[in-house]
Amino acid sequence: MGRVARDRAKREKTSSRDPPAYSVADEETEWLQSFLLLLFRSLKRHPPLLLDTVKNFCDILIPLDQLGIYKSNAGVIGLGGLVSSVAGIITVAYPQMKLRTR
Numbered sequence: 001m002g003r004v005a006r007d008r009a010k011r012e013k014t015s016s017r018d019p020p021a022y023s024v025a026d027e028e029t030e031w032l033q034s035f036l037l038l039l040f041r042s043l044k045r046h047p048p049l050l051l052d053t054v055k056n057f058c059d060i061l062i063p064l065d066q067l068g069i070y071k072s073n074a075g076v077i078g079l080g081g082l083v084s085s086v087a088g089i090i091t092v093a094y095p096q097m098k099l100r101t102r
Contacts, residue, residue: 004034048091052099055087 043050061080064070091098
């Protein structure tokens with residue numbers, strides 16, 4: 001995020017000579033890119049958090065389908081259940097992969 005801020009400051013210095021070509025879309029995509037980069041780095045550094053996030057994402061598919069919020073086919077629901085079960089087995093087999101709460 002620091003690099004993004006420095007790059008933005010450089011662009012502002014160089015763009016002061018050029019006519020302004022500011023776009024709200026550019027600002028929104030920069031924010032989204034920095035957020036996704038931070039999320040990716042956080043999940044990469046904390047494998048238990050990544051495993052728990054994947055498991056929770058797969059667990060939410062069934063209720064969303066049953067409530068009619070997001071319709072999926074049976075294959076997607078089955079795959080989500082399988083991935084969730086495998087993630088649960090990994091946390092049992094490798095206790096260091098269990099997400100610790102304080």
